[in-house]
Amino acid sequence: MVEQVTHPLSKYLRADMMPHIWCPGCGNGIVLNCFVHALDELKTDLDKLVVVSGIGCIGRTAGYTNTDSFHTTHGRAIAFATGVKLASPELEVVIVSGDGDLFAIGGNHFIHAARRNIGVKVICANNFNYGMTGGQLGPTTPLESLTTTSPYGNIEHPFNLVHLAAAAGAIYVARWTTLHVRRLTQSMKKMMQKEGFCFIEVISPCPEIFGRYNKMRTGLEMMEWFKKASVVESFSDPAKAEITKEKIVVGEFVDTQKLSYEKLFHEKIAQINERSIQ
Amino acid sequence: MPERIKHKPLDIDKVKPPKAEIHIITDQCKGCGYCIQFCPKQVLEESKEINARGVHPPKIVDESKCILCSFCTAVCPDFAIYTTEKKCAEGC
Ligand SMILES: Cc1ncc(C[n+]2csc(CCOP(=O)(O)OP(=O)(O)O)c2C)c(N)n1
Ligand code: SF4
Ligand code: SF4
Ligand code: SF4
Numbered sequence: 365m366v367e368q369v370t371h372p373l374s375k376y377l378r379a380d381m382m383p384h385i386w387c388p389g390c391g392n393g394i395v396l397n398c399f400v401h402a403l404d405e406l407k408t409d410l411d412k413l414v415v416v417s418g419i420g421c422i423g424r425t426a427g428y429t430n431t432d433s434f435h436t437t438h439g440r441a442i443a444f445a446t447g448v449k450l451a452s453p454e455l456e457v458v459i460v461s462g463d464g465d466l467f468a469i470g471g472n473h474f475i476h477a478a479r480r481n482i483g484v485k486v487i488c489a490n491n492f493n494y495g496m497t498g499g500q501l502g503p504t505t506p507l508e509s510l511t512t513t514s515p516y517g518n519i520e521h522p523f524n525l526v527h528l529a530a531a532a533g534a535i536y537v538a539r540w541t542t543l544h545v546r547r548l549t550q551s552m553k554k555m556m557q558k559e560g561f562c563f564i565e566v567i568s569p570c571p572e573i574f575g576r577y578n579k580m581r582t583g584l585e586m587m588e589w590f591k592k593a594s595v596v597e598s599f600s601d602p603a604k605a606e607i608t609k610e611k612i613v614v615g616e617f618v619d620t621q622k623l624s625y626e627k628l629f630h631e632k633i634a635q636i637n638e639r640s641i642q
Numbered sequence: 643m644p645e646r647i648k649h650k651p652l653d654i655d656k657v658k659p660p661k662a663e664i665h666i667i668t669d670q671c672k673g674c675g676y677c678i679q680f681c682p683k684q685v686l687e688e689s690k691e692i693n694a695r696g697v698h699p700p701k702i703v704d705e706s707k708c709i710l711c712s713f714c715t716a717v718c719p720d721f722a723i724y725t726t727e728k729k730c731a732e733g734c
């Protein structure tokens with residue numbers, strides 16, 4: 365049946381911002397789709413949700429979700445989100461941003477938010493490059509990949525984001541590709557029910573730039589790579605969770621509990637106030 | 643194959659598998675082909691039609707083969723396809 369109808373999830377999207385600007389086959393649309401699916405399945409109260417993004421193609425997410433949201437300066441999504449969470453701990457704060465935004469210019473915010481266990485939830489669309497500015501090499505670009513700033517092949521060792529997040533202290537860490545839509549949505553749901561710093565890496569196709577430079581001109585070719593190379597190794601050692609042409613290790617890596625910073629922060633303030641009254 | 647799957651379920655005559663209805667919002671499609679390529683039952687194919695964005699949106703080959711897994715709904719980057727269960731009054 366071919367017809368003109370509205371999508372059942374359209375209430376989670378800002379109608380005036382649609383259609384989104386992402387290229388055909390861009391994984392960002394799948395990340396957004398799975399995210400709003402998770403919101404729908406959790407029956408999330410949109411008045412209690414804040415979405416924060418930095419600059420980058422994926423950063424448009426903040427402007428597309430139909431909830432209170434903020435599109436921050438480049439690299440400062442976590443810094444902004446930290447402020448929101450500390451001021452209003454009852455709000456659910458989700459950051460959706462890019463590999464460049466979160467791990468290059470924003471790298472320090474990431475490790476310290478994880479270390480302090482600030483209860484914000486981070487979804488990183490890792491497309492292995494700076495998509496928005498024309499496809500430069502970034503901190504997750506695999507060795508030997510071609511980008512506009514590594515035309516002879518990348519010689520910088522990339523970050524392993526799940527290892528980094530686990531080592532820095534995140535209480536929930538997972539990695540999926542945009543082909544793992546079900547498990548990605550489940551992970552997002554799980555993460556949103558936890559208290560503390562959580563991180564999901566989504567390996568996401570950027571066919572228009574990264575793909576084009578690396579002999580995968582279409583999203584389909586990139587997704588076929590994910591299909592062929594992905595191996596689910598849940599709760600394996602994140603240090604060994606490699607991303608190569610041959611193998612992409614996906615799964616959940618950390619699922620634990622720890623007192624959150626905002627909880628300790630407000631408890632401490634209450635204690636100090638009590639003492640000063642006596 | 644495990645023993646229990648070899649046998650026909652006892653209530654097979656009473657239980658009707660749900661019937662799917664596939665909705666394609668053709669002008670929203672950017673033609674990535676994910677829904678076509680990764681549908682486990684090959685329910686969709688590329689149409690000859692050219693939509694408002696100048697690409698070929700998917701079309702349905704055989705709706706009765708759809709198992710309502712909703713993979714196409716979740717994988718579409720452009721919110722251009724979704725499935726629903728057909729209400730009984732409409733045809734089962
Ligand atoms: C302070 C600052 N430095 C640099 C830039 C230029 N800039 C815009 S987006 C971007 C990188 C985006 O990469 P990523 O976060 O991976 O997002 P993607 O576009 O790949 O989704 C950069 C360097 C900027 N906007 N502001
Ligand atoms: S440049 Fe890459 S990341 Fe940006 S919208 Fe296009 S495909 Fe997506
Ligand atoms: S719901 Fe599943 S079986 Fe049906 S068309 Fe979509 S992907 Fe194919
Ligand atoms: S997944 Fe969506 S955008 Fe891609 S071909 Fe199918 S309907 Fe079109």
Ligand SMILES: [Mg+2]
Nearest residue numbers: 462463493495
């Ligand atoms: Mg990027």
